[in-house]
Amino acid sequence: MHYDEKKPGGGVTRRGFMQIIGTGAVGASFAGVAMAARPEPAPPEKMIPAENTVKIRLHVNGAKQEVLAEPRWSLLYVLREVIGLTGTKEGCSRGECGACTVLIDNIPRYACMTLAVEAEGRKITTVEGLMDGEQLGPVQTAFLEEDAYQCGYCTPGQIMSVEGLLRKNPDPGTDEIRTAVSGNLCRCGAYKNIFRAGKKAASLKNK
Amino acid sequence: MAQDDNIYYTRGLEVPETPEPGAKPKFWEKTAVVGKPTPRVDGYERLSGTAVYPSDIKLPNMIYGALLRCPHPNARIKKLDAGRARKMPGVRAVMTGDSAEAKNLKWRYDDFTVPLLDPHCRFEGEAVAAVAADTPYQARDALAEIHVEYEVLPHLADHDRAMDENAPKVHKTGNLVGKDEYSRGDSEKGFARADTVVERTYHTQCELHTPMELHGCVANWEGDRLTIWESSQGVYAVQSTIAEVLDLPFSRVRVIGHYMGGGFGSKLQPGKYTVLAALLARQAARPVKMILTREETYLSVGNRPASTMHLKAGIKNDGTLTALDFRCTGPSGAYPAGGTSLVDWLIRDLYQCDNVSCRSNDVYINAGPARPFRAPGHPQGSWALEQMIDELAEKTGMDPVDLRLKNIPEVSQARGGMPYTTTGLARCIREGAEKFGWKDAVKKARQHNQSNSHVKRGAGMAACLWIVGGGGQPSTVVIKLFRDGSVNLNMGASDIGTGTKTIMALVAAEELGVKPEMIQIEHADTGTTQYATPSGGSKTVPTEAPTVRNAAVEVKRRVLEMASVDLGVPAEDLDYNGAEIVSRSDKDKRIRVTEVSRLKKRGVVVGVGYRGPNPSGKTVNPFGAQFCELEVNQKTGEIRILRFLAAHDSGRVMNRLTYDNQVFGGIVMGIGFGLTEFRQLDTRQTGKLCNRNWHDYKLPTALDVPADMESLPIEIDDPEANNTGAKGLGEPVTIPTAPAIANALYMATGIRFTRAPVTPLEVRRHLDLQKEG
Amino acid sequence: MLPHFSYVRPETLKDTIRHFNTKGAALHAGGTDLLGCLREKIMDVDKVVSLSALAELCEIKKTAGGGLSIGALATITQVAENPLVREKYPGLAQGAAEVASPQLRNQGTLGGNLCQKPRCWYYRGEFACLRKGGDICYAIDGENQFHAIFGHDRICAITHPSDTAPPLAALGAKVRAAGPDGARSIEVEKLHVLPKQNVHAETVLKPGEIITRIELPPPGENRYSAYRKVRARRSWDFALAGLALALETDGGRVKNARVFLSGAAPVPWRSRAVEQAINGKRLDAEAIAAAAEAVVEDADPLSQNAYKLNLFKGVVEEQLHAAARAA
Structure with a gap:
C-alpha cells in the first residue's frame, strides 16, 4: 500500500512502486454504479421448491451476475461463498453486528438478514464497489487517515453504513454519524475514530 | 543523490548512526518516523476488502464443517447415532467419539487431559460430534440428524456455591481448582495502626470476548502435511497444539494467520474445532472450512471469569495505607483455566502498603472454561481496589487524586522490592488530572447536584498498572535487503489489530532510513516466518520491536562489510543512510547501495535479529490513570458518559495514531465491562446460557460511548526496558475504566455500585434501596 | 443457517393470502424477525411467502378523512422520517426511531413490527418453553429481569417487543387486515393477545390473515x-x-x-x-x-x-x- 502525498484527501493505492499505472481506467466503474440500469421487475410468481436451486439475477457493484441459489441462502452467503466477494464479513448471521452491511438500492441493510432471492433485481453495493479502480474511495480513505479501525473485521460494514448515510445526507453532524453506525458493533472500540472518519469522508466527498 | 533514489528511499529522513559491528544499538534520542502518526501499512487491504481473513479462504473442492455441541451443562452421552446424518445430501464426513480418526485422540484443558470427543460433557457447548458437507447449510441439516441420548447430571452454575458441601461436584476431586495465597508484613498490625478501616464485597460478572471475526479455521491436507488457516493471535501456538494432538511433527503442520478479526485473548490457542476440521478434512480428503456460529463462541471459546471479591483496607488520617486484606473467588469453568488469575495483582502492587494479604479460591462450575481476556484479572481487582481507594479518600477527607499520589510505590512491592525500570504512575495521575480539569470537574458536578434536576453529575478517576508489559524472549526476526534497496521483514507475530505490522515497519524504517511503506512484511505463518509467541498481554511491541531493530542493525552491518570491499574503507568507518554507504572520515567515499558489488551478485543481504533479555533485577511495567465525567438519570437509572481522558505511561509512543486508537478501544471495552456486559446463566433452573448473542449480550454501541475521548501519552524514556523504549499498551488501557465510572457514579448518586456491570436495572435497584434507607 | 423452505413471491394480495393460508406457511415482509425465528427454529416453516412484489403496500398516504394510512410494508425508517408522521404523530415517529438498529429499521416493516415474535431469551433460546409448545414458562422462576410485570398471569412473562405498537395504540390507530374471509379493521389496542387468552399466539389475526395497512385517525387539535x-x-x-x-x-x-x-x-x-x-x-x-x-x-x-x-x-x-x- 502506498499513501500518495501528492493527492491530498485521496489517492491510496496498493501500488506504491507503480502509482502511475492503475489510476487511468478508473472513473468508469464508479460512475457505472450510479448509472446502473433500473432494477428489473420481480419475476412472475412461481414457487421455488425447498431443496431446489434457482437462478437469480443480482446487480452487484454495477455488474449483472447470475447465480444458482437455494431459497434459504442469505445474500451474505451468496456474496461471500458463491460470488467470492469476501469484503463483506460475517459476524453473527443474526442481524446483530453489522459486519455484513451492504447497500441495497443505496440503503444500508444486513446481508445476513436478506434472502438472496429477495435481493433479485436490486442494486447491491459492497465495500469492493466503493473502490475507485485501484484507489480507495473517499469513505475508505477517510477511515485510513483517521485510523478508524483496528482488526478491520467490522470495518467494511462501518464503511457501508457511512457510505449509505452520505448518499442520503452529504453533510451529517456527529450525532447523525453516530446513529448511522449504531447498528455496527466494533469490539476493538474504534468508535471515536469512526465518527471522525465520517466527518472527513463527507468533506472528501464534497470536494 | 541520484533522482531515482526517491522512489525507494527516504527524503530527508534522519537515520540513526550505524552501530559498529557487534555493538548493541543505542537508545534513540530522537526519531524520524517512529512515533509519528502513521496510517497502517496494511490499511489498503483492510479497507478495500482485499485482506483475506481465515474466514474468507476458499480452496478448490472445499467443504464446510459444523460441530454438534452438548446442550446440557453436565451430561453423559448414553447413545449417539449418526447413521442418518451420513446419508444426508452433501455430507462428506462425519466424526464422532467412535470414529477411527478421533477415538484415541486427547485434548488438554490446561493440565487436564480428556478424550477429544469426551462422552462426559461438563459444560454446555462441549463438542460431541462433527460433520462436513458441500454447503454450511447442509452441514447444519446433518447435525440435526445426529441423535444423542444424554444422561443429564446435576450441574453447578453459581461459583459462590462451589464450596458448599452439598454442591454438585464438577469433577470427582471436588470443585476447588486451586488456592493462591500471598502476604507481606502483618495485616492485623496494619489494621490496628489504622485510623479508619473499611470493608466491602465487590462482584464482577463474567464477560465474553466476542471478537468480530468468528473463531474458526480452514484445514487442508497435502499428503501428510497439514495446512491450517486459523483466526489466531499466535500461529506457533496453534501449530504446537495441533501437532501434539494429532501426533505430527511440527514441521508438517503449517499454520497461517495473516489477518484476524480480533481475539482479545480468546484466540491465543486453537480449539477442538481446529482438530476436528483437520480430521474431517482427512476423512473427506478435501479441505474443510470450520467457522463457529456466534452462539457457539458464547459457549466454548473462553471468557473473563466472574469474581466475588472482599477487600478490607486500613488507612491513617494522613492518607497512609496501613493494610489491605483481599479475598477472592472466581470460576475457571469446567476445567482449570485461571479463574482467579492475577485478580489480586493490583492489591499487591499498585499502592505503597506494607501489610498486604490476599487469598484466592479458583473453583469449577459447569460452564465453558475461561481464557485470558485483555489484562486477565486486572479489571476485576481494579473494580474493587480503585473503588476502595475512592471510599478511603472520602473517609479521610482527601481528594482521590491526592490520596493516590500519597501512596505511589517506588518499587514493585509484590516482587520483594524490585525496582521498575521507569514508573509513570504519579505523572499519569497528576498530569492526567490537570489535563482533564479534575478539580474543576468535581466542583462543577457538586454544584450541579445541588440543583433539583433528577439528572445528576459525577466525575471519577482510577489508576492502574499492568503486571507485565516489557515483552521478552524469545523472538527472531529476519530482514532481507534486496539488491535494489527494497526491504522484506519476516516475523512470526500476528497483528491482532493493534498495528503491530505498522510499528515494525516504522522501526525498520527508522533504522534503515527507508520509508515505512517500502517495507514489505511477511508474518504469521509457521511455514515461512520466524518463531514468535502469540500476540497478547501487551507484550508484542516490546518483544518484536527490539528484535526488528536488532535485525535491521545486523542488515546494516552486513551491507557495510560488503561496501567496505568496494570502497576500500574499513566497515567501522562506514554509515548507511538508506540509499548510500558513506565514509565517516571522508564524505567523498560513498557508494549507492544498488552498486555494492557483493550485494548485486548475491541478490540479497539477510540480517537476523534476536530478542535480547530483559534487564535483570528490574521489572518493566506500564502505568495509567483514567478520568471521566458522566450523568445519571435518577428516575430511570440511565447513565450517559460525557467524556473520558486516559493518561498512560507505556514508554515510547511508537505510532501516535494507533496508540490513541488502542487507548480509545480500551476505554470502550472498559465501558462494556463496567456498564453493559454480563453472561447470564439460567442459574436456578437448567444452568444453560440465556444470552448467547449480541442482542442479549450487550456490547457498547456507537451511541453508548462518548465522542469526547482524549488520550494523553506520558512518554518517559526507558532505555533499560529495551532498545526501543516501548512498553505494552493494550492491556492497561482497559483496566481502570470501569472503577473510574463507578467512582463518578458515587459522586452523582451517593451510591457505591459494587456490582459490575452497572446497568440501569442495577442503578434503579440501588436507588430503591437508598429510598428505603 | 436456516432450514429448508420453499419460497413464493405472489404478485397479488389474493394469491398471497391463498399461499399464506396453508399449514407451515410464513410471511416475509422485511424478514428481519422471520429469519431470526427460522435460525432459532422456534417455529416449523416449510413455505415462505414473500410480500415484496406487493408495491402498493409500501405507500404512506393521507386518507380522505384527514388521517394517515400507512402501508404495512412501509419500512420503519420510512415511518420515522415521514414528514406527516413527524408533524402529526410525533409519538409514532419517536417510537419508530427507537426500533432496533438503522439497518433493521431500513429493512423491517411497520406491519412486521406489529406482528413480531417476542424476544424473551428462553423463547428464542434452546428452551422448550410453554409458548413454543413446551410445558413451562422458564421466566417465571428463572432469569426474569427483562420480563413482564403486568398481564403475564404467571403463565408466560414475555414483554411485547414492539416500539411502534404502543404509540399506534395510544394514537387510536387501526390495522386493516385481509384474509380468506375478506377484510376487516382491528384496533391496534386489540390486536395483541394475552397469555391467558392464547399462550401460543401474539395477535388475533386468523390463519391466512395479513395486515395490509395501518390507519391513523385525524390528529385533532392540541x-x-x-x-x-x-x-x-x-x-x-x-x-x-x-x-x-x-x-x-x-x-x-x-x-x-x-x-x-x-x-x-x-x-x-x-x-x-x-x-x-x-x-x-x-x-x-x-x-x-x-x-x-x-x-x-x-x-x-x-x-x-x-x-x-x-x-x-x-x-x-x-x-x-x-x-x-x-x-
Missing part, C-alpha cells in the same frame, strides 16, 4: 403524543420500560389521554390508571405524582424485575413533566 424508551443500551435494544402517551388539552386540562406501556406486559399495556389520574386534571406536580403512583397499581413483579416499578413511575413522571412543558 393533541400531544410522545414515546419514551428506557433501555440497557442506546442502540439495538428492547425497552426495559417504555411509555407511549397521547393526550389532548382543553383549557389547560388533559382530556382523552391514552397511555400504553412497553417493556411491561406480553402486549402493549394500556395504563387506564394513569389515564384516569390525569384526565380532567392540570398536569401539575400533584397530578403527575398521583399518575406515577397509579402506573404500577396491579403490577405483579417477578423475582428479579421489581426495579421496573419505580422505573415506570420515573418514566411517567419524566414524560408527564415533558408533556406539561410542551402543553
Whole structure:
C-alpha cells in the first residue's frame, strides 16, 4: 500500500512502486454504479421448491451476475461463498453486528438478514464497489487517515453504513454519524475514530 | 543523490548512526518516523476488502464443517447415532467419539487431559460430534440428524456455591481448582495502626470476548502435511497444539494467520474445532472450512471469569495505607483455566502498603472454561481496589487524586522490592488530572447536584498498572535487503489489530532510513516466518520491536562489510543512510547501495535479529490513570458518559495514531465491562446460557460511548526496558475504566455500585434501596 | 443457517393470502424477525411467502378523512422520517426511531413490527418453553429481569417487543387486515393477545390473515403524543420500560389521554390508571405524582424485575413533566 502525498484527501493505492499505472481506467466503474440500469421487475410468481436451486439475477457493484441459489441462502452467503466477494464479513448471521452491511438500492441493510432471492433485481453495493479502480474511495480513505479501525473485521460494514448515510445526507453532524453506525458493533472500540472518519469522508466527498 | 533514489528511499529522513559491528544499538534520542502518526501499512487491504481473513479462504473442492455441541451443562452421552446424518445430501464426513480418526485422540484443558470427543460433557457447548458437507447449510441439516441420548447430571452454575458441601461436584476431586495465597508484613498490625478501616464485597460478572471475526479455521491436507488457516493471535501456538494432538511433527503442520478479526485473548490457542476440521478434512480428503456460529463462541471459546471479591483496607488520617486484606473467588469453568488469575495483582502492587494479604479460591462450575481476556484479572481487582481507594479518600477527607499520589510505590512491592525500570504512575495521575480539569470537574458536578434536576453529575478517576508489559524472549526476526534497496521483514507475530505490522515497519524504517511503506512484511505463518509467541498481554511491541531493530542493525552491518570491499574503507568507518554507504572520515567515499558489488551478485543481504533479555533485577511495567465525567438519570437509572481522558505511561509512543486508537478501544471495552456486559446463566433452573448473542449480550454501541475521548501519552524514556523504549499498551488501557465510572457514579448518586456491570436495572435497584434507607 | 423452505413471491394480495393460508406457511415482509425465528427454529416453516412484489403496500398516504394510512410494508425508517408522521404523530415517529438498529429499521416493516415474535431469551433460546409448545414458562422462576410485570398471569412473562405498537395504540390507530374471509379493521389496542387468552399466539389475526395497512385517525387539535424508551443500551435494544402517551388539552386540562406501556406486559399495556389520574386534571406536580403512583397499581413483579416499578413511575413522571412543558 502506498499513501500518495501528492493527492491530498485521496489517492491510496496498493501500488506504491507503480502509482502511475492503475489510476487511468478508473472513473468508469464508479460512475457505472450510479448509472446502473433500473432494477428489473420481480419475476412472475412461481414457487421455488425447498431443496431446489434457482437462478437469480443480482446487480452487484454495477455488474449483472447470475447465480444458482437455494431459497434459504442469505445474500451474505451468496456474496461471500458463491460470488467470492469476501469484503463483506460475517459476524453473527443474526442481524446483530453489522459486519455484513451492504447497500441495497443505496440503503444500508444486513446481508445476513436478506434472502438472496429477495435481493433479485436490486442494486447491491459492497465495500469492493466503493473502490475507485485501484484507489480507495473517499469513505475508505477517510477511515485510513483517521485510523478508524483496528482488526478491520467490522470495518467494511462501518464503511457501508457511512457510505449509505452520505448518499442520503452529504453533510451529517456527529450525532447523525453516530446513529448511522449504531447498528455496527466494533469490539476493538474504534468508535471515536469512526465518527471522525465520517466527518472527513463527507468533506472528501464534497470536494 | 541520484533522482531515482526517491522512489525507494527516504527524503530527508534522519537515520540513526550505524552501530559498529557487534555493538548493541543505542537508545534513540530522537526519531524520524517512529512515533509519528502513521496510517497502517496494511490499511489498503483492510479497507478495500482485499485482506483475506481465515474466514474468507476458499480452496478448490472445499467443504464446510459444523460441530454438534452438548446442550446440557453436565451430561453423559448414553447413545449417539449418526447413521442418518451420513446419508444426508452433501455430507462428506462425519466424526464422532467412535470414529477411527478421533477415538484415541486427547485434548488438554490446561493440565487436564480428556478424550477429544469426551462422552462426559461438563459444560454446555462441549463438542460431541462433527460433520462436513458441500454447503454450511447442509452441514447444519446433518447435525440435526445426529441423535444423542444424554444422561443429564446435576450441574453447578453459581461459583459462590462451589464450596458448599452439598454442591454438585464438577469433577470427582471436588470443585476447588486451586488456592493462591500471598502476604507481606502483618495485616492485623496494619489494621490496628489504622485510623479508619473499611470493608466491602465487590462482584464482577463474567464477560465474553466476542471478537468480530468468528473463531474458526480452514484445514487442508497435502499428503501428510497439514495446512491450517486459523483466526489466531499466535500461529506457533496453534501449530504446537495441533501437532501434539494429532501426533505430527511440527514441521508438517503449517499454520497461517495473516489477518484476524480480533481475539482479545480468546484466540491465543486453537480449539477442538481446529482438530476436528483437520480430521474431517482427512476423512473427506478435501479441505474443510470450520467457522463457529456466534452462539457457539458464547459457549466454548473462553471468557473473563466472574469474581466475588472482599477487600478490607486500613488507612491513617494522613492518607497512609496501613493494610489491605483481599479475598477472592472466581470460576475457571469446567476445567482449570485461571479463574482467579492475577485478580489480586493490583492489591499487591499498585499502592505503597506494607501489610498486604490476599487469598484466592479458583473453583469449577459447569460452564465453558475461561481464557485470558485483555489484562486477565486486572479489571476485576481494579473494580474493587480503585473503588476502595475512592471510599478511603472520602473517609479521610482527601481528594482521590491526592490520596493516590500519597501512596505511589517506588518499587514493585509484590516482587520483594524490585525496582521498575521507569514508573509513570504519579505523572499519569497528576498530569492526567490537570489535563482533564479534575478539580474543576468535581466542583462543577457538586454544584450541579445541588440543583433539583433528577439528572445528576459525577466525575471519577482510577489508576492502574499492568503486571507485565516489557515483552521478552524469545523472538527472531529476519530482514532481507534486496539488491535494489527494497526491504522484506519476516516475523512470526500476528497483528491482532493493534498495528503491530505498522510499528515494525516504522522501526525498520527508522533504522534503515527507508520509508515505512517500502517495507514489505511477511508474518504469521509457521511455514515461512520466524518463531514468535502469540500476540497478547501487551507484550508484542516490546518483544518484536527490539528484535526488528536488532535485525535491521545486523542488515546494516552486513551491507557495510560488503561496501567496505568496494570502497576500500574499513566497515567501522562506514554509515548507511538508506540509499548510500558513506565514509565517516571522508564524505567523498560513498557508494549507492544498488552498486555494492557483493550485494548485486548475491541478490540479497539477510540480517537476523534476536530478542535480547530483559534487564535483570528490574521489572518493566506500564502505568495509567483514567478520568471521566458522566450523568445519571435518577428516575430511570440511565447513565450517559460525557467524556473520558486516559493518561498512560507505556514508554515510547511508537505510532501516535494507533496508540490513541488502542487507548480509545480500551476505554470502550472498559465501558462494556463496567456498564453493559454480563453472561447470564439460567442459574436456578437448567444452568444453560440465556444470552448467547449480541442482542442479549450487550456490547457498547456507537451511541453508548462518548465522542469526547482524549488520550494523553506520558512518554518517559526507558532505555533499560529495551532498545526501543516501548512498553505494552493494550492491556492497561482497559483496566481502570470501569472503577473510574463507578467512582463518578458515587459522586452523582451517593451510591457505591459494587456490582459490575452497572446497568440501569442495577442503578434503579440501588436507588430503591437508598429510598428505603 | 436456516432450514429448508420453499419460497413464493405472489404478485397479488389474493394469491398471497391463498399461499399464506396453508399449514407451515410464513410471511416475509422485511424478514428481519422471520429469519431470526427460522435460525432459532422456534417455529416449523416449510413455505415462505414473500410480500415484496406487493408495491402498493409500501405507500404512506393521507386518507380522505384527514388521517394517515400507512402501508404495512412501509419500512420503519420510512415511518420515522415521514414528514406527516413527524408533524402529526410525533409519538409514532419517536417510537419508530427507537426500533432496533438503522439497518433493521431500513429493512423491517411497520406491519412486521406489529406482528413480531417476542424476544424473551428462553423463547428464542434452546428452551422448550410453554409458548413454543413446551410445558413451562422458564421466566417465571428463572432469569426474569427483562420480563413482564403486568398481564403475564404467571403463565408466560414475555414483554411485547414492539416500539411502534404502543404509540399506534395510544394514537387510536387501526390495522386493516385481509384474509380468506375478506377484510376487516382491528384496533391496534386489540390486536395483541394475552397469555391467558392464547399462550401460543401474539395477535388475533386468523390463519391466512395479513395486515395490509395501518390507519391513523385525524390528529385533532392540541393533541400531544410522545414515546419514551428506557433501555440497557442506546442502540439495538428492547425497552426495559417504555411509555407511549397521547393526550389532548382543553383549557389547560388533559382530556382523552391514552397511555400504553412497553417493556411491561406480553402486549402493549394500556395504563387506564394513569389515564384516569390525569384526565380532567392540570398536569401539575400533584397530578403527575398521583399518575406515577397509579402506573404500577396491579403490577405483579417477578423475582428479579421489581426495579421496573419505580422505573415506570420515573418514566411517567419524566414524560408527564415533558408533556406539561410542551402543553
